[in-house]
Amino acid sequence: MPVKFGDILQAFEFADIDGGMGQCHTFICRQTGKIYYQFDQDDLQEFEDDELPDDIEDETKYLQIPNTRDLDLGKPLVIAFAREFLPNDLDDVRTIFSKRGAYQKFKALLSRRAAIDAWHDYRNKAKERALRDWCEIHSIGIID
Incomplete structure (x- = not known):
């Protein structure tokens, strides 16, 4: 169904x-x-x-x-985003995510780079793609 x-x-x-x-x-x-x-x-x-x-x-x-961790939408997604949209900050992002409180510091970086909207769009598209793939893998029919 x-x-x-x-x-x-x-x-x-x-x-x-x-x-x-x-x-x-x-x-x-x-x-x-x-x-x-x-x-x-x-x-x-x-x-x-x-x-x-x-x-x-x-x-x-x-x-x-699944949740975010199950679909690998945490740190790996942040690193992929930084690689594509903030390449000059990639090392800083890796450092940020090697310690506690990473998301708060990452959001501050996004704010300084005026990249919050780009991050939200990137994350939402990745989440939708991952969920649709998960549904397909598990033979869950979806309707929009």
């Missing part, structure tokens, strides 16, 4: 949450295309519309939707 790409994207965004709200795992039913949200914190269960199936861990029935 085809799934709206926007629904896959939303589930991906939730799967990337890891912080004050706790971690979220998202799953798609291979048969129906229904998406399930599993939050680590009990007080966030109110955001879930439906109960999770008892067999949500059964990989033959449900597929966990």
Whole structure:
């Protein structure tokens, strides 16, 4: 059953949450295309519309939707962006990402270089491409 790409994207965004709200795992039913949200914190269960199936861990029935790390959209994507759009800053970007607090420092660099919009566009296109590829690999039909 085809799934709206926007629904896959939303589930991906939730799967990337890891912080004050706790971690979220998202799953798609291979048969129906229904998406399930599993939050680590009990007080966030109110955001879930439906109960999770008892067999949500059964990989033959449900597929966990990836997050940024799973799709290699973290540091490797930043380095690729810098290589293409900020080649004179590539060494600095590598240094930034060898330490804690990298994204805050990277955003400051982007701001100084007036490249924030270019980064967001690059990241969004890469995320969409990676998610569409992931869907194709796992035989998930998507509609726009």
